[in-house]
Amino acid sequence: MEFLLKARLALIFSIIAHVSLLAFASPPELQIVNAEKRIDLNSQIVKVFLTLKVENTGTSPASDILLAFPPTEIDHLSLIKAAIATRKKKKKSYLPLDVKQTEKLDAPNGAKIFSISLLDPLSPGATATFEVLYISTHTLKPFPEEISQSESQLVYYHDSAYVLSPYHIKQQSTFIKTPSTKVESFTKVEPTNRVSKEIRYGPYEDRPPYSFSPILLHFENNHPFAVVEELVREVEISHWGSIQITEHYKLAHAGARHKGVFSRVEYQSKPSISGVSSFRHLLARLPPKVHSVYYRDEIGNISSSHLRTGILKSELEFEPRYPLFGGWKATFVIGYGLPLQDFLFESPDGRRYLNFTFGCPLAETVVDKLTLKVVLPEGSTGPSAVVPFQVEQHLEKKYSYLDVVGRTVVVLEKKNLVPEHNSAFQVYYSFNPIFMLAEPLMLVSAFFFFFVACIAYLHIDLSISKMQ
Known part of the structure; x- marks a missing residue:
């Protein structure tokens, strides 16, 4: 009724x-x-x-x-x-x-x-x-x-x-x-x-x-209703040869809520009947040549994952710590590295630009809110993003080890995403290569002054002499 x-x-x-x-x-x-x-x-x-x-x-x-x-x-x-x-x-x-x-x-x-x-x-x-x-x-x-x-x-x-x-x-x-x-x-x-x-x-x-x-x-409809309530992707560019990706997921099963007591024995013994609308596996489609992949949640690393790499694409198949039924949620982090030369290029006007994929790597999921942060190298100026659809944009600052003025972060936000939003976008910026020497010079200077201080300390007599 x-x-x-x-x-x-x-x-x-x-x-x-x-x-x-x-x-x-x-x-x-x-x-x-x-x-x-x-x-x-x-x-x-x-x-x-x-x-x-x-x-x-x-x-x-x-x-x-x-x-x-x-x-x-x-x-x-x-x-x-x-x-x-x-x-x-x-x-x-x-x-x-x-x-x-x-x-x-x-x-x-x-x-x-x-x-x-x-x-x-x-x-x-x-x-x-x-x-x-x-x-x-x-x-x-x-x-x-x-x-x-x-x-x-x-x-x-x-x-x-x-x-x-x-x-x-x-x-x-x-x-x-x-x-x-x-x-x-x-x-x-x-x-x-x-x-x-x-x-x-x-x-x-x-x-x-x-x-x-x-x-x-x-x-x-027993298809898994996998919904990413919030996804924060951080793409950090290092001109020393790598791009580091960190993705924070808040995942939920948006289907009919589970009622009663969960029986793992029944779930494993009758997989075709018990929990047919739940899901325990997720598939992330990653770029080729991916390396240093990790997958963890608040408790720690999760080993139930399989990575298949290829020339054109890489696939990460992984399992949350527990199967997800309707109304259940899970949070986890996926991170990986990529070679810089495959995604960073130089435009005719001399600017650098990142060519990367917008959206969510997880297959067949809905993303309620996506925040994509592109962390540029320190010293970058004039950043601008080119996205094939409408997004909200703003700039932030991020400070990391040995940073002096901080790194510019281009933040792109969009709601209600589907797999069809996984298309290429570009972030343009200007960069003076002299800034690549800033951190090495700081380290060399720090060690130099440390050794000078040590030598000065060894040659200084701090004892109290008797007065004649």
Whole structure:
């Protein structure tokens, strides 16, 4: 009963939120000839693939395409990508397009509009096919919210059978893929068809702008809901030939909370039944040529790990001290070294720049908050970061051994990350090589003055002589 009440409330709130969308008139010069929406629910990360065939029915070229998202989804959106399909010599390819959120005065209350900027304006009467990928996190809600060690995890997901769009859609279909064939219930909006792990809604003909039909799915999903609540990555650059990486993790299982008493005997004797939604292994994809790898928590070093190194990549498979069930948490630290020449380069203007990977090395995890700190060598000036997406940036100071003025730290912060955020970024800075001699000279000077002090002490007579 509690689940039905929550489901009905979710549908009611969705309907109320989308009724206001009808007041927003779509641009009359564009229409969607065909729309196909594919929703992947195989893991905790929801991926939606949109294929839109857009036609310009107006008299003037169109320079952008609008996407609409309901207010209930905005807070969960992690990433939006778009591309336009092109054909060259009978070969289909895709060109990436910029997607930006836009504020429109006549947008409905709570609705968010995103604009896809076209490389070339869409001429009157012309058609183009667009591919859109958007990823959401924390949208799968466990129900029941608590399960025992022997129970499977059930979640629910709500969306719309229709593609939400500011344009008139002539034909559309929605496909939903579940991780297993165990589906407790799902909303039917005829025509609806289910085959194995896939549910198809549609095709639907001639739907007006902002058409919405709420649907709710209740299904089994035992994929580990591994969420890094906070990750602090420190990348320390040393011009003496190495880069040291230190990563501090606060990991949680965000699935249905575990209830009752944990039985390790049952967990080990019946691995296919007991704790099927828990996880005990994690995989970190590290750069190649990694060395000096360590893995520890607050108690000390953890030896249950395996490192596989290769020319193109390295993989660290490790186990926390205990398996993680829903609601359980763990904290640990991973550290490793990398060769400097593979990641530090010199730009044409003479500046140095670090080329590294943003994001979280752990596979199939959601990161609620990431703080990436790039520690530059002492004496570095004019730091600037180039990141392919929007992040918060600021500078800090860090003092280490033998530092005089301190090291500049470029701090990059971002929330709600998914594996697709693991892309390259650059940090540029200027550096005078004379600063590399600062620490050796300080050590030499310290030893020199120490020996001078020792010699002076040996040659000084501090005895008290008798007065004649």
